[in-house]
Amino acid sequence: MLDLTSLVSLFVLGTIGWVTYKEPQIEWRKKYGDIIKYYEFFNQPALLISDTSIIQEITSSNTYDYIKPPNFVTDLFAFVGNGLAFSEGDIHKKQRKMMNPAFTHSNIKSMIPSFTRMASLLINLIEDKVNSGESNIALAPYISKATLDIIGLVGFNYEFNSLSSPNDLANAYSSIVSSLTPLRYMIGRLASYFPLIRKAEFDDLKGADLLSVLININKTFSIEERMTDDELKNQIMTFLLAGHETTSITTSWALYLLAQHPHVQDLLREELVKAFPDKSNFNPTFDEINSLELLNCVTKEVLRLHPPVGLIRRTNLKDKVFGNYLIPKNTQITLSILALHKSPEIWGPTAAEFDPKRWLNPELTKNVSNISYLPFNTGARGCIGNKLALNEIKVILGILVRNFVFQTIEGTHIERKSFTSAKPTSDIELTITKVES
Numbered sequence: 488m489l490d491l492t493s494l495v496s497l498f499v500l501g502t503i504g505w506v507t508y509k510e511p512q513i514e515w516r517k518k519y520g521d522i523i524k525y526y527e528f529f530n531q532p533a534l535l536i537s538d539t540s541i542i543q544e545i546t547s548s549n550t551y552d553y554i555k556p557p558n559f560v561t562d563l564f565a566f567v568g569n570g571l572a573f574s575e576g577d578i579h580k581k582q583r584k585m586m587n588p589a590f591t592h593s594n595i596k597s598m599i600p601s602f603t604r605m606a607s608l609l610i611n612l613i614e615d616k617v618n619s620g621e622s623n624i625a626l627a628p629y630i631s632k633a634t635l636d637i638i639g640l641v642g643f644n645y646e647f648n649s650l651s652s653p654n655d656l657a658n659a660y661s662s663i664v665s666s667l668t669p670l671r672y673m674i675g676r677l678a679s680y681f682p683l684i685r686k687a688e689f690d691d692l693k694g695a696d697l698l699s700v701l702i703n704i705n706k707t708f709s710i711e712e713r714m715t716d717d718e719l720k721n722q723i724m725t726f727l728l729a730g731h732e733t734t735s736i737t738t739s740w741a742l743y744l745l746a747q748h749p750h751v752q753d754l755l756r757e758e759l760v761k762a763f764p765d766k767s768n769f770n771p772t773f774d775e776i777n778s779l780e781l782l783n784c785v786t787k788e789v790l791r792l793h794p795p796v797g798l799i800r801r802t803n804l805k806d807k808v809f810g811n812y813l814i815p816k817n818t819q820i821t822l823s824i825l826a827l828h829k830s831p832e833i834w835g836p837t838a839a840e841f842d843p844k845r846w847l848n849p850e851l852t853k854n855v856s857n858i859s860y861l862p863f864n865t866g867a868r869g870c871i872g873n874k875l876a877l878n879e880i881k882v883i884l885g886i887l888v889r890n891f892v893f894q895t896i897e898g899t900h901i902e903r904k905s906f907t908s909a910k911p912t913s914d915i916e917l918t919i920t921k922v923e924s
Contacts, residue, residue: 512798512823516830517601520810534809535818537827539858541809543800545822547858547866550712551576553801556819557559570721571871582842586722586871587698595874596773597695601640602882603770608650609633609883610890617921621898625741631735631884637879638730643723644696697726726872733795734876734883734910741789742747743901743915744841746893755781756922759889766922769886774880784843785810786880790862791834792841793909797825799864824861833859894918 512535515523521538536542542843544555554575572581588594610627632649639647645775694700714722733785743754758781763769777783799822807814814820831838833854834845845851863870870876896918904910 491693506513512826513829514516516823518827522812527819530919531819533821534778534814535821535823537678538809539827542822542861543858544807544809545820546799546861546864546868547810551580552804552807553820554804556800565879570718570725571724581712582714582718582722583867583871585704585708586701589697590702590871592874594695595739597640597876598629598875599771599773599776599882602637603886604878605633605640605888606635607769608636609884613891613919614648614921617891617919622918623769623916623921624919625916626738626913627735627887630738631732633883634731634735634738634878634879638695639726640876642730644694644699645705648847674899691874730872730875733909734879736911737789737795737876738810738880739911739915740909741785741795741880742887742893743890743895743911744789744792745785745888746895746917749894750842751785751841755785756783757887759885763889764856766889766924769889771882771885773878776878776885780847780880781843782881782885784846786877786884787846788841788843791828791860793903794824794862795909796864797903797907797909798823806863827859828862888923891922892922894920
């Protein structure tokens with residue numbers, strides 16, 4: 488059975504695929520190389536790819552020659568509808584073109600105060616727990632609430648208030664994510680809560696939130712070219728899923744890795760204290776949060792070791808030649824992102840280790856590109872909200888480390904739940920103490 492976090496990983500970032508094993512691809516790559524033929528369900532031949540030139544062909548050079556495997560789409564389409572996550576060809580191009588203006592640099596910059604406001608509420612909640620005597624805390628549920636509140640603000644100019652007092656919309660979303668009912672039957676229920684959808688036919692929307700921008704852009708197209716109401720509703724789920732679970736899981740992994748490496752955590756805190764001497768006045772601008780060198784390195788390294796998706800599935804629409812190999816059309820092709828991210832040939836002998844300072848090594852980074860490092864995929868099918876996610880992670884992680892010390896609990900060992908999803912095998916529980924100054 489697919490859980491919702493896996494659906495986020497699989498669909499929102501342009502990725503399809505489901506495996507029950509964890510990380511055999513890394514061992515296969517070591518043993519057999521960058522192009523591997525193997526057999527999938529029902530003995531169907533398939534390819535496992537970690538060759539960067541082929542990855543470039545599939546993700547960037549000829550993206551639309553490759554689609555999500557129809558057999559998976561047929562079975563799972565009901566969960567998200569024909570929004571940006573699932574659309575192909577001209578429909579995807581149209582949706583992407585319409586949605587790009589919502590994710591401009593200036594729009595992302597304007598979101599930073601919303602990130603900070605909700606992250607500050609998260610700090611208050613954790614501080615109350617520590618003050619009441621709690622020390623071992625599973626943070627993921629609270630980070631998840633914060634990221635839901637953030638996407639409510641920047642996505643829809645809507646207050647979920649899930650950190651304080653969840654309202655009807657927050658409860659509706661919780662009902663959907665915990666339901667086994669296909670999401671297409673639930674999206675209408677969720678979308679009906681947004682006044683924006685009801686006003687869209689009549690008013691010009693003034694907000695800079697993602698949905699307002701999208702609706703206003705949609706109106707500039709001819710009626711024939713516009714997104715339908717159903718497509719707009721499907722984008723709501725895309726915004727919610729991409730902007731919520733993925734970010735909260737990445738932040739949780741970051742805290743766990745920093746707890747495992749206290750020296751790195753101390754260095755990061757030193758950087759944050761220097762930038763924000765008064766922890767009660769943590770209110771960074773876009774430029775300030777992105778100028779923090781070690782915070783940037785930590786974020787990149789967490790996404791290298793725990794990318795939101797570990798593999799990308801595609802099927803070629805026409806015959807292709809990869810090197811000396813003829814690949815007949817309709818071949819199942821898997822791009823092994825996690826194997827690529829842990830390749831010693833790219834990242835050196837410590838490829839499997841958490842080492843944020845590797846990103847300060849020019850000899851290493853000169854060989855890293857958006858083809859060898861792609862936590863959000865790349866090209867036309869890459870995650871449209873990757874810059875939003877990166878800045879949200881940095882703000883939340885920054886304010887957490889500035890305010891608290893995180894330590895592992897003896898005997899705790901957490902791994903990825905599967906090769907496909909970054910979701911951990913169990914809740915990440917850490918010992919938390921306050922930073923006093």
